Amino acid sequence: MEEKLMSLKNDAVSLILDASDEKTLEEIKLQFLGRSGRLTLTLKEITKVPLERRAEVGSLANEVKQSVEEAIERQKQILKHQTIKVRKQTLDVTNPGIKPPLGHLHLITQAMEEITSIFDKIGFTRVRYPEVEWDYYAFTALNFPENHPARDDWETFFTTEQTDSEKGQIILTPHTSSGQVREMERSVAKLRELARERSETGVDGSKDKLYSGPDLSIRMLNIAKCYRRQSDVSHTQMFHQFEGLCVGENISIVHLKGVLDYFVKSYFGENRTSRIRPYHFQFTEPSFEIDVTCGVCLGKGCKLCKAGWLEMGGAGMVHPNVLTYGGIDPKKYSGFAFGWGVERVLMMKEGIEIDDLRLLYSNKLEFLEQF
Numbered sequence: 620m621e622e623k624l625m626s627l628k629n630d631a632v633s634l635i636l637d638a639s640d641e642k643t644l645e646e647i648k649l650q651f652l653g654r655s656g657r658l659t660l661t662l663k664e665i666t667k668v669p670l671e672r673r674a675e676v677g678s679l680a681n682e683v684k685q686s687v688e689e690a691i692e693r694q695k696q697i698l699k700h701q702t703i704k705v706r707k708q709t710l711d712v713t714n715p716g717i718k719p720p721l722g723h724l725h726l727i728t729q730a731m732e733e734i735t736s737i738f739d740k741i742g743f744t745r746v747r748y749p750e751v752e753w754d755y756y757a758f759t760a761l762n763f764p765e766n767h768p769a770r771d772d773w774e775t776f777f778t779t780e781q782t783d784s785e786k787g788q789i790i791l792t793p794h795t796s797s798g799q800v801r802e803m804e805r806s807v808a809k810l811r812e813l814a815r816e817r818s819e820t821g822v823d824g825s826k827d828k829l830y831s832g833p834d835l836s837i838r839m840l841n842i843a844k845c846y847r848r849q850s851d852v853s854h855t856q857m858f859h860q861f862e863g864l865c866v867g868e869n870i871s872i873v874h875l876k877g878v879l880d881y882f883v884k885s886y887f888g889e890n891r892t893s894r895i896r897p898y899h900f901q902f903t904e905p906s907f908e909i910d911v912t913c914g915v916c917l918g919k920g921c922k923l924c925k926a927g928w929l930e931m932g933g934a935g936m937v938h939p940n941v942l943t944y945g946g947i948d949p950k951k952y953s954g955f956a957f958g959w960g961v962e963r964v965l966m967m968k969e970g971i972e973i974d975d976l977r978l979l980y981s982n983k984l985e986f987l988e989q990f
């Protein structure tokens with residue numbers, strides 16, 4: 620019995636050491652340790668060994684079984700390392716690599732960066748004001764009388780029923796114009812503080828009086844998400860606007876037109892021009908709608924445009940009441956403001972036509988990868 624066990628062990632181990640792949644190893648395992656494997660059957664014969672020797676033979680049998688199992692495991696590990704080595708050897712470092720797919724900024728983010736840098740060159744600094752805003756800054760301080768039907772134009776989302784006695788309800792801002800009075804308040808507060816520090820005479824430090832001191836100069840660019848109850852091929856509930864505000868002494872429509880032309884040429888190209896058309900907004904007087912020549916027909920008139928023009932958005936001279944809400948004396952200072960849609964200018968830019976604006980926010984890579 621002992622001899623038989625030892626020879627089985629030798630057979631098994633030599634086969635195992637010769638095995639060159641895992642499949643062969645599995646077969647050897649079955650041949651010796653399987654249900655009717657050679658070693659398994661021999662182990663069953665232990666009952667035939669006389670009782671007094673049975674314990675000794677039994678423990679030898681167990682040792683043999685164990686060494687066969689261990690030999691199989693060891694060989695498995697060896698084979699694994701060999702395959703890794705073989706694989707490593709076949710790696711040809713001179714082959715061109717596989718490029719991981721590179722993403723890019725969303726096209727709206729790209730447009731916002733471009734717009735920011737265009738305005739930065741003429742001194743307009745990008746600011747950020749709340750997108751979840753008080754009714755006060757979005758409407759009241761922009762010269763909308765309470766319950767004025769014009770408030771409905773903006774189809775606003777209201778967030779709570781809560782109302783602050785001064786600032787009203789909390790809304791999702793429907794336009795970036797809500798940054799106008801915030802910017803005025805910030806500039807005036809800064810000038811008042813400076814004047815107090817220098818103990819200047821002639822500048823009233825009190826908040827109740829309108830600011831008519833020197834040095835007030837606002838050049839703001841407010842880019843933000845805006846929200847309105849709308850959703851169709853040319854409107855999304857969330858969209859982006861960029862708002863310019865310029866306040867200073869003797870600011871006139873000429874400055875507005877100059878800035879507008881500068882933007883149109885820089886963003887759309889030298890071959891595009893703009894025009895201003897009378898319009899109405901509560902917070903500007905006079906107010907305008909701004910048109911830009913169509914990128915397809917360059918002003919001649921085509922299917923895409925209204926007789927050569929595409930509408931870009933609103934603008935106007937800041938209403939004296941709005942300056943007053945901002946704490947600025949409208950007798951000394953004047954300004955202009957404009958508010959245009961980022962999505963809209965992007966679509967108006969030559970070469971980019973988006974049939975359905977909602978695609979911009981659907982996160983479909985097939986769409987986004989085109990840009």
Ligand code: PHE
Binds near residue numbers: 793903933958
């Ligand atoms: N806030 C206006 C809108 O959303 C645009 C505008 C901005 C008009 C500034 C005049 C001045 O339509």
